[in-house]
Amino acid sequence: MKRFSGILLAAAFSLSATGVVAQEYVIKFSHVVAPGTPKGKAADLFAKLVNERMKGKVHVEVFPNSQLYNDNKVMEAMRLSDSKTTGIMAAPSLSKFVKFSRTIQAFDIPYLFNDINDVHKLVDSPLMAKMTQPLERKGLKAISLWDNGMKVFSIRGDRPLKKVPDDFRGKKFRIQSSEVHAAMIKALGGVPQKLPFKEVYQALSQGVVDGQENAWSNVYSKKFYEVQDYITVSNHSYLGYMVVVSASFWNGLPDDIRKELTAIMAEATEANRRFAAEADKGDRARIEAAGKAKVVELTADELAQWRKAVSGVEGKFSKQIGRDLLKQIHDLLGH
Incomplete structure (x- = not known):
């Protein structure tokens, strides 16, 4: 199966300059999550493999937790x-890239994807390169896309989130900086509130917000479940990360360096998918075992009501994303 990293990295490789390595290149990999999350583990693996296989040529340093x-x-x-010898690499959540490419908003559309396999169909298709191509004009080179997982909702209160809009009405929910997320929360009956990821636990514990949406690994690693009463398995949208690097740094690397980094990134991407799948099951089980937040499933009728409530969100953003692109995505997913 073709991988996004293979498609984009092959394209990126063809653009670069040739040259002889005169000194060791340094890549500083910055991310905002804990080392034990799927993204954190993939970043550490990428660094380990690069530092082992490319010793003396490239050295990767990882900075987790917004360090x-x-x-x-x-x-x-x-x-x-503008450094040619020290590059910055990161894996921000997809919603962070919307200001550079409106097409990325497609990943935020609620219930566009039935499951993680649907996400991979899009990520591994040629459409992905089309969606990320505008980033390079902004100085960013997209080289892969990493999973966290499908998102669930959590809430602090006397009842779980099951009935819409009743259970959402008047409740404040932390969201990422995404207009699609904001529209979704409003459609469900809640009040969206944008907050940086590092502030979420405190906001939940102090009642600044009542709930949040996230993948299981973040709910567990950041201990959100300790300050929430219920977690609803909604699987309403995807949480993923675009791995990007300074375009000027990447395009200025010698061909052989880029080729080796390309291969290692592909390995890290494959591993990330395994890490994410394992976290979905393992972190949910650990949260349930802790006994602090009750995990609830939606019935078929309840899920149908959720889908109906947010069904108009896609239409509000179809012009920005591109109607033709959305049609291609729906066709790809067999909708």
Whole structure:
């Protein structure tokens, strides 16, 4: 099966300059999550493989938990960077890229994907390169896409999120900086509130927001379940990350360096999918075993009501995303 990293990295490889390695290149990989998450583990694996196989040529340093930058600042740092020997790499959530390419909003559309396999159909298709191509004009080179997983909702209160809009009405939900997410929360009956990822636990514990949406690995690693009463298995949308690097740095690398990095990134991407699948099951089980937040499933009728409630969200953003592109995605997924 073709992988997104293979498609884009092959294209990226063909653009670069040739040259002889005169010194060791340094890549600073910044991300905002914990090392034990699917993204954190994939970043560590990428660094390990590069540092073992390319010793003396490339060295990767990983900075988790926003130690170096948050997702907004890291992209600005990449765009402004003009270093040919030190590159910044990051894997911000997909919603962070919407300001550079409106097509990326497709990933935020609720219930566009039935499951993670649907997501992979899109990511592994030629449509992905089309969706990310505008990023390079903004100084960012997209080289892969990593999974976290399908998202679930959590809430602090006396009842779970099952009936819409009743169970959402008047409740504040933390969202990423995404207009699609905001429209979805409103359609469900809630109040959206944008907050940086690192502020979510405190906001939940202090009642600044009542609930949030996230993949299982983030709910577990950041201990959101400790300050929430219920988790609803909604699987309403996808949480993924675009792996990007400074375009000027990447395109200036010697061909042989880029070729080796290409192969290693493909390995890390394959591993990330395994990590994410394992976390979906394992972290959910650990949360349930902790006994602090009750996990609830939606009945078929309840799920149908959720889908109906958010069915108009896609239409609100179809012009921005591109009606032709959305049709191609629906055709690809067999809708």
